[in-house]
Amino acid sequence: MTNQRATGADGTEGTDPGPARGGAGEPAGEGARESAWAELVATARRTVADGLVVGTSGNVSVRVGDTVLVTPSGVPYDRLTPADATGVDLDGRQVLGTLVPTSELPMHLAVYRADPGARAVVHTHAVHATAVSLLVPELPPVHYMTAALGGPVRVAPYAAYGTDELARGMLDALAGRTGCLLRNHGTLTYGTSLDQAYDRTAQLEWMCRLWLTAASVPGHSPSLLTPAQLAEAAERLRGYGRRS
Numbered sequence: 001m002t003n004q005r006a007t008g009a010d011g012t013e014g015t016d017p018g019p020a021r022g023g024a025g026e027p028a029g030e031g032a033r034e035s036a037w038a039e040l041v042a043t044a045r046r047t048v049a050d051g052l053v054v055g056t057s058g059n060v061s062v063r064v065g066d067t068v069l070v071t072p073s074g075v076p077y078d079r080l081t082p083a084d085a086t087g088v089d090l091d092g093r094q095v096l097g098t099l100v101p102t103s104e105l106p107m108h109l110a111v112y113r114a115d116p117g118a119r120a121v122v123h124t125h126a127v128h129a130t131a132v133s134l135l136v137p138e139l140p141p142v143h144y145m146t147a148a149l150g151g152p153v154r155v156a157p158y159a160a161y162g163t164d165e166l167a168r169g170m171l172d173a174l175a176g177r178t179g180c181l182l183r184n185h186g187t188l189t190y191g192t193s194l195d196q197a198y199d200r201t202a203q204l205e206w207m208c209r210l211w212l213t214a215a216s217v218p219g220h221s222p223s224l225l226t227p228a229q230l231a232e233a234a235e236r237l238r239g240y241g242r243r244s
């Protein structure tokens with residue numbers, strides 16, 4: 001995990017004084033939650049449209065104050081409405097909605113508890129990334145976008161979906177990173193916004209596809225970036241968003 005802070009970077013926390021439905025200690029207003037839910041549903045639909053998941057596999061969450069909005073279990077994303085907003089507190093107690101939260105809740109909550117700067121988590125079963133998780137303990141650094149995820153992306157050990165054991169292995173794999181692979185399962189990335197978390201998943205899937213493509217050419221092995229080249233890329237990426 002990184003220690004970067006994102007104090008209000010996505011503008012969704014603590015800005016709306018409206019009534020909270022989440023109970024005592026809930027600082028985020030209803031308006032902030034409604035817009036975050038709409039953005040969450042749009043992101044979940046994007047994972048299907050872009051081929052990163054099939055059907056209702058995978059899940060998305062976004063943190064608004066002390067509430068974590070999550071995709072519910074087993075409901076196709078194109079059927080989700082504003083009335084289906086589903087939320088839990090950081091201990092996993094349901095504070096919003098009646099649908100059952102995703103079974104992968106332990107992974108989502110583990111990210112938010114470990115990094116206070118985390119505002120969104122995206123979990124998919126993207127095919128190239130999942131394929132890589134079957135082959136190596138770490139995605140080789142084939143491209144400078146490796147630096148955007150904090151360095152070479154690790155593979156968390158296999159554990160049954162929805163378990164605390166899987167969440168623990170994921171946290172270990174995330175040390176110093178904003179994304180990891182889950183062996184025989186899929187991907188998990190997080191960020192300071194849904195867009196950033198989603199983009200990291202898309203970049204991760206693309207890099208896995210790149211490595212698989214290059215590594216499949218007989219008689220050749222892909223050239224990899226050195227730690228110094230990755231460090232240089234990380235430095236350039238840090239300045240990227242600040243240039244006008």
Ligand SMILES: [Zn+2]
Nearest residue numbers: 058104161186
């Ligand atoms: Zn999954």
